[in-house]
Amino acid sequence: MRQTSNMEKPSEKSVFSMFLMGFWKRNPVFVLMVGFCPLVAITVTTANSICIALVVSFVLVSSGITLSLLRKVIPEEIKMAVLMLVASVFTTIAALFIRAGFPQLSTALGIYLPLVVMNCIILDRISGYTRNDSVLFSLLDSIGSSAGFSLVLVFTGFLREITGTGKLAEIQLFDKPVNVIALYPGGFLTVGVLLALINWFVLEKGGKEQ
């Protein structure tokens, strides 16, 4: 279920529909099938997933705005390099901030915090922002995409933390949790089941409309 990620003309849509498109119709994880790299590794605890969702949102929005502003200055040949440069600058800022302010969180996240720069969402989206004319479009689209991604991430993290360890931020909710869900195999299985459920809903809805 992979659709191409081309950008729609901003002049034909209203502000809210631009946001909604990034959020639901072109949801990065379910529809476009990009950016599920951290989905398995990060969603072990809810705190981790909230943190990474915020970092991805920050990087996406700020690099989107910066690239829309810079688009006249970047020639075509070095576009890729400038894209990655801007994304990595903002990722480094976020990583430095988290390492300084929340050291336990940064050791829990480990290497997945710098790897946000290679998140396919960011690469996929911002390669489109340089082609468009309006900063508003890139702002709204990036906010929408990051909201969609954050929703998926936090929801999966919540599920996996409750069923995998039985805790919610150090508060034990029930005993005898299913430990394998908290490890990586359970992560793969959970994401697979979630994707299957979403597919099933979409197919049911599509079947009813006919």
Add this chain to the structure above:
Amino acid sequence: MPKEISKILDNVFRLTLLCVISAFLLSLVNSYLEPKRIENEQNLRAMDYRQVLPGARNFEKKISGGKKYVKGYGQDKIPAGKIITVYGRDYNGYFEALFGISEDYRILGVKFMNKSESTNLEDNASKEDFFRQFIGTSVHDLVDVNNKNVKKIHGAPVSSKAYINAVRKAIGEAESIDATNQ
């Protein structure tokens, strides 16, 4: 030819300019955040030390005979004990435990930190309970590993043995550090 070369040079110049600007920006951010990071780390470590050695106010890192340890001081610079880090292997992987040992070789506090990179399959709460039973004991109580007074973790005999060995090793290191110093 010259037009292509000038285009390449122009691209390289733009890219280099952007690199320089971003390096400058990052160095600004780093110089602002790095002192805060070091301060935060020291605060967390002092909190750990205070939890493990309850009576001490100041802490000082020392090395004696090749072994690193932390010496705790109470009021008026009276030595209040040592904090010794022990690394060992349990069922899941490597663990690190902080032991606060008083001057007469009794255990005052234990902090268990699991350093495995992935989530562990056991419960940290039962480990804290297990280590809590050692508070107030001295090495003479732990002569025999099959000592019936030592409660093992239910269902984890390998880890229990590793932890008891870690406790003994900590007290042994404290004794040898004092022996080297005198």
Add this chain to the structure above:
Amino acid sequence: MISNQSHPVLIFFSACFVNNIVFAQAIGLCAFFNVHGGFKASFLQGLAIMVINIAASIVFWMFNAYILAPYNIAYLDIVSFVLIIVLLVQAAGLFAEKFLPLYRFDLFFISANCIILASGLLNTGYGFNFVNSMAHSTGIAFGYVLAIILFSGLREKIEIAPVPEALKGYPVSFVLAGLMSMVFLGFRGLLGL
């Protein structure tokens, strides 16, 4: 636990099996799930990633040892590594255009970079010397090739199996990857790792 004092063969084994980059560390899934076309395409992708990984980690190590560490600018590691990757990938793209006419290199090269950046950052994180970091990166590359070859065999079986409609495509691939990851859990504790 591996450290700079471990033997290079142990580090290789750990990077390839015990801490397999796909199944035990869940890095590089973009490229892993996006390969279509059977055993040959998977093997070629794995081989390409191996070559780029080894070349990139040499450059990373030298950059870190001679520029980042002596001048105390370790916070620039992400930016500099990313730029090095982009340059290397462009060079590899030019090379592939001339000598190997393969298709769809853009998307996959972009997606593959999770692994390359991860191997660079892990090497600096562990503080490895040159031999150890080469062993680590080669282990990561071999681990990825192993993972992708195993997965392509499984995918061939899935294509002719009666999969329910909702599970077709990515969901069943994820479930399969989960089962493979459980298999690789069994390597934990081997050789003292």
